[in-house]
Amino acid sequence: MIISGNCKNEKNKMLKKLTDTNNNKLKQIKSKFSKTIRFDEIHTNEKQLNLDRMMQLVNKDVKNIKNKNKRLTKCPICKNSNLIFFVKKFEFKMDKCQSCGLIFCNPYPSKKQIYYYYNSEMKKFENDFFIKSFENRLNIFYPRIEIIKKYRESGKILDIGSSIGVFLEALNRVEHNFRLTCCDIDKDSCDKLKNRYPKVEVINSDFINIEKKPNYDIITMWDTVEHIVDQNLLFDSVKQMLKKDGLFFFSTPNTDSFEWMIANTEHVQLLPPGHVNLLNIKSISTLLKNNGFSLKNHFTLNPSLDIDYVLKLKSKEKKSNVRQESYLLSLLSNNKFRADFESILKKHKKAGNILVIAQKN
Numbered sequence: 216m217i218i219s220g221n222c223k224n225e226k227n228k229m230l231k232k233l234t235d236t237n238n239n240k241l242k243q244i245k246s247k248f249s250k251t252i253r254f255d256e257i258h259t260n261e262k263q264l265n266l267d268r269m270m271q272l273v274n275k276d277v278k279n280i281k282n283k284n285k286r287l288t289k290c291p292i293c294k295n296s297n298l299i300f301f302v303k304k305f306e307f308k309m310d311k312c313q314s315c316g317l318i319f320c321n322p323y324p325s326k327k328q329i330y331y332y333y334n335s336e337m338k339k340f341e342n343d344f345f346i347k348s349f350e351n352r353l354n355i356f357y358p359r360i361e362i363i364k365k366y367r368e369s370g371k372i373l374d375i376g377s378s379i380g381v382f383l384e385a386l387n388r389v390e391h392n393f394r395l396t397c398c399d400i401d402k403d404s405c406d407k408l409k410n411r412y413p414k415v416e417v418i419n420s421d422f423i424n425i426e427k428k429p430n431y432d433i434i435t436m437w438d439t440v441e442h443i444v445d446q447n448l449l450f451d452s453v454k455q456m457l458k459k460d461g462l463f464f465f466s467t468p469n470t471d472s473f474e475w476m477i478a479n480t481e482h483v484q485l486l487p488p489g490h491v492n493l494l495n496i497k498s499i500s501t502l503l504k505n506n507g508f509s510l511k512n513h514f515t516l517n518p519s520l521d522i523d524y525v526l527k528l529k530s531k532e533k534k535s536n537v538r539q540e541s542y543l544l545s546l547l548s549n550n551k552f553r554a555d556f557e558s559i560l561k562k563h564k565k566a567g568n569i570l571v572i573a574q575k576n
């Protein structure tokens with residue numbers, strides 16, 4: 216084919232435009248999936264200032280509600296009886312299993328206490344800061360979606376604990392071939408989701424009341440597992456709702472991490488009766504094994520949050536009384552050291568939030 220000079224120019228221009236557009240698209244996608252997330256972006260200032268006060272206020276009333284649950288003498292996950300007192304937080308005692316490392320409310324709060332908590336001002340407070348940090352929180356979900364896509368290209372997903380729908384919105388903003396059903400116990404959150412996304416199926420229910428049939432290829436639970444008292448019941452229910460070889464993706468605080476090693480009993484995520492079970496990869500592996508799952512993989516994706524949180528926590532203290540800790544903190548204020556340290560935490564899976572991929576056996 217003979218192309219005249221003019222045509223050649225036009226063609227080159229078009230090709231360049233196309234390449235530029237593709238490059239820009241690629242850049243946008245890359246920045247979406249590799250963005251460093253900072254603590255202040257996802258935890259509003261208002262939340263950081265008022266969380267403790269709100270928790271104390273609500274738990275004053277929770278304390279007065281009857282709790283007939285007995286203190287457990289064995290770890291609910293690994294059944295070991297070597298439990299030690301960990302911390303008393305907002306009127307709840309928490310123990311730590313010396314074998315699998317699970318930190319849990321002992322005794323667990325009663326159903327009435329939990330109901331009161333989730334229908335108190337705390338829920339509104341929580342939803343408010345979720346709404347205010349909604350756009351920034353999307354950045355946590357893009358890499359999670361990329362990981363899901365590596366395991367499955369299409370299928371039916373059930374998202375348990377959808378809340379205000381950050382996962383749903385993130386999924387809407389990328390290309391995908393999944394069909395999503397959202398589920399949440401909170402009626403108000405479900406009503407809002409139905410209004411905002413009329414085409415999406417929304418189930419307003421406790422996970423325990425969803426039909427126990429193998430209807431889904433994938434079940435997701437984002438930062439929800441730690442809120443559930445009976446972990447075995449949860450994992451068993453999820454298994455029953457998954458199709459053969461179905462996948463369970465969930466994220467939860469990781470107590471075997473840098474930020475937990477430093478913050479320990481002062482960690483901001485010790486939030487009973489909201490957070491009642493705080494896990495790590497050892498307790499998670501036991502849970503999966505005991506409930507018919509195999510662990511496919513796990514990641515800790517956002518080490519920057521660990522470092523921001525630790526620096527924030529330590530800046531409140533007048534002076535660190537441990538020399539090694541002071542030294543580490545001074546090193547972390549060097550950006551190059553910090554970047555290298557973040558890669559190490561990510562590589563060795565020691566950041567404070569863990570993403571687990573499990574498959575039904």
Ligand SMILES: [Zn+2]
Pocket residue numbers: 290291292293294295312313314315316317498
């Ligand atoms: Zn245990």
